[in-house]
Amino acid sequence: MKTLNRDLQEAPKMYETENDIPQTGRAELNKLMNQRLADAVDLQSQMKQAHWNVKGPHFIGLHELFDRVDEAIESYVDMIAERIVQLGGIAEGTARVAASRSRLEEYPLDIADGAAHVEAVARALSTFGRNARNTINEADELDDADTADLFTEVSRGIDKWLWFVEAHTQAPK
Numbered sequence: 001m002k003t004l005n006r007d008l009q010e011a012p013k014m015y016e017t018e019n020d021i022p023q024t025g026r027a028e029l030n031k032l033m034n035q036r037l038a039d040a041v042d043l044q045s046q047m048k049q050a051h052w053n054v055k056g057p058h059f060i061g062l063h064e065l066f067d068r069v070d071e072a073i074e075s076y077v078d079m080i081a082e083r084i085v086q087l088g089g090i091a092e093g094t095a096r097v098a099a100s101r102s103r104l105e106e107y108p109l110d111i112a113d114g115a116a117h118v119e120a121v122a123r124a125l126s127t128f129g130r131n132a133r134n135t136i137n138e139a140d141e142l143d144d145a146d147t148a149d150l151f152t153e154v155s156r157g158i159d160k161w162l163w164f165v166e167a168h169t170q171a172p173k
């Protein structure tokens with residue numbers, strides 16, 4: 001049986017394109033963005049996990065908020081995947097690849113109350129946000145202002161959702 005190599009390849013397959021970013025830069029960007037794509041696919045499924053399983057007195061607010069975060073992350077997944085392809089790469093965004101590559105912690109499956117989900121969601125958003133911010137700098141170093149701009153938009157969005165989630169815990173007692 002053929003085994004899928006889920007590691008990020010040193011020299012990923014690239015398509016020819018008239019895009020003027022040099023091929024070596026596009027290959028580096030491809031690897032960088034496929035790592036973020038795996039994280040984002042994982043993050044999106046974690047938001048649904050929270051949306052489905054949260055319970056407690058703040059149920060409806062958190063249930064609906066986690067669904068909105070999921071929708072936002074779905075759009076980031078699409079933006080990242082499509083930029084990979086625009087630069088001649090292959091977007092590797094299946095659940096299996098995401099599971100093997102994601103740098104996020106495993107989402108706890110046995111939690112129920114709102115505070116526990118708020119904490120778990122905030123941690124996942126924060127981890128992804130940090131990596132997205134690092135990707136801005138890495139894309140800058142590869143002279144790709146457009147990918148840097150994409151991750152600026154993504155990380156700014158993640159910061160907003162982190163605020164929406166963490167605000168549930170920040171009121172003075």
Ligand SMILES: [Fe+2]
Pocket residue numbers: 051067
């Ligand atoms: Fe739903």
